[in-house]
Amino acid sequence: MSEGFYSHAKLYDLMFPGGGPAVDFYRTQADRQGGTVLELGCGTGGKLIPIAADGHACVGMDLSAEMLAEAERKAGERGVAAEWVQGDMREFDLGRTFDLVFIAANSLLHLHDAASLVSCFASVRRHVAPGGRFALDIFNPSVGLLSEADGLRHTRESLSFVDPDRGDVTVDVAEAYDAADQVTRGTWYLSTVAETDFVVAPLEIRSIFPQELPLLLSLGGLRLVDRFGDWSGAPFTGSAALQLCICEAA
Ligand SMILES: C[S@@+](CC[C@H](N)C(=O)[O-])C[C@H]1O[C@@H](n2cnc3c(N)ncnc32)[C@H](O)[C@@H]1O
Numbered sequence: 001m002s003e004g005f006y007s008h009a010k011l012y013d014l015m016f017p018g019g020g021p022a023v024d025f026y027r028t029q030a031d032r033q034g035g036t037v038l039e040l041g042c043g044t045g046g047k048l049i050p051i052a053a054d055g056h057a058c059v060g061m062d063l064s065a066e067m068l069a070e071a072e073r074k075a076g077e078r079g080v081a082a083e084w085v086q087g088d089m090r091e092f093d094l095g096r097t098f099d100l101v102f103i104a105a106n107s108l109l110h111l112h113d114a115a116s117l118v119s120c121f122a123s124v125r126r127h128v129a130p131g132g133r134f135a136l137d138i139f140n141p142s143v144g145l146l147s148e149a150d151g152l153r154h155t156r157e158s159l160s161f162v163d164p165d166r167g168d169v170t171v172d173v174a175e176a177y178d179a180a181d182q183v184t185r186g187t188w189y190l191s192t193v194a195e196t197d198f199v200v201a202p203l204e205i206r207s208i209f210p211q212e213l214p215l216l217l218s219l220g221g222l223r224l225v226d227r228f229g230d231w232s233g234a235p236f237t238g239s240a241a242l243q244l245c246i247c248e249a250a
Contacts, residue, residue, distance in 0.1 A: 005188060005201040006063075009044050009070035016173065017044035018107075021231035022137070025244070026102055029135050030056050035099030037176075038127060040089040040120075040134045041107025045071030045082070050081040059083045062093065081238060089123070097129035103136040109206045112183050117208075121220020125173045125249055134222060134247040140229070140240050141207035149184055151176040165190045182207045210236070213243060222250040 006012065021108045023046065030037050039048045042060030044067050052058040053074065053241050060082060062068050068084045075082050085094070089103065090111060094202050101124050111117050152174055159171040175186030183206050190199040208216070214224045230238025236243060 005203045006043070006189075007066045008199055009064070009066045009219050011169075011190065011199065012067070013044050013046070013164065014042075014068070014163055014169070015159055016046075022104065023047050023050050025231050026104060026135065026201075027051055027054060029102065029133065029246075030054065030100050033099040033133055035129070037095075038094070038101045039093075040101070040103045041126070042084075042103070043107070044070060044075055045084075047104050048082060049075050049078060049080050053080045053208045054080065057166045059085060059098070061085045061087045061094075063088055063090065083179050089120050089142045091119050092127075094127060095189075097127055097132065098128050099132045101127055101132070101134045106137055106205060108138055109208065110204075112181060112204065112206045114156050117216045118219045121217055121222050123220075124180065125221035128249055130249075132249075136220075136244065137242055137249075138208055138213075139246045140236075140238075141209055142239075144186065145164075146177045146179075146207065148160070148162040148180070149177045153189065163192075166195070166198070168192060177207075182209075208243070209244065210238075215246065217245075217247055218250060221250050 026047045027050055027195040037051055037056045038060045039060050042048050042062050046056050048060045055102055065086055066084055072084050111120055118157050128134055153172045156171045156173055161169050163169050171193050172189040173186055175184050183204050186201055186203045188201050189196055189197050217224055226246040229236040229245040230242055
């Protein structure tokens with residue numbers, strides 16, 4: 001229920017310009033591991049293109065043809081070589097292993113049921129080379145914030161951006177939390193003064209609570225070896241914004 005959101009790849013990059021400590025973190029992981037890198041849910045390549053530019057052989061996989069096309073275009077523009085593959089992280093077989101596999105920026109949370117998450121982790125496990133690592137970052141669900149999702153439309157000032165073709169774009173989001181499924185179901189509305197709601201797209205994001213994560217990983221044959229609470233490597237705590245995880249084969 002989020003494919004429509006990712007069919008607007010250029011708008012995605014304008015809304016989420018990326019860069020910063022998340023890119024630095026994954027670049028450091030790739031350098032530490034050396035060798036080959038696979039990113040699942042790579043989107044438009046905001047993290048993978050800099051890693052490929054550092055000299056690592058990179059494969060990016062994504063469900064969205066539009067996001068992959070934009071990644072390929074950007075990599076080509078920068079003269080960076082990488083392989084872009086359309087596929088579903090729930091179940092995949094690339095027929096080779098990698099020194100680093102990662103899933104960044106909450107991409108994992110597009111998998112909603114436990115069976116899909118375990119199946120994804122089992123596929124990841126089959127693609128981790130001996131001595132290789134799996135890294136991921138997802139948000140740390142705050143019960144307070146989840147309960148604030150009231151189903152009404154609110155403007156997200158921090159996400160406003162300028163589209164070179166359309167001008168100033170405002171972003172409204174209406175979302176509600178489905179506690180049984182642990183999924184926040186949202187609708188995103190993009191508007192300009194001239195064109196209200198020129199994009200209306202659903203986006204559904206699961207919450208994975210801290211105690212669940214190691215169990216799901218272990219069912220897929222992976223072991224959580226480190227969990228940080230922010231990009232500086234601070235220890236994970238209940239109030240941390242992030243669950244930034246490093247895993248190995250179990
Ligand atoms: C939040 S974006 C993150 C993109 C990129 N990793 C980044 O850091 O900018 C999530 C991406 O996950 C992709 N995605 C969602 N479900 C997927 C699935 N089942 N398999 C592969 N990719 C998926 C979406 O198409 C989208 O490009």
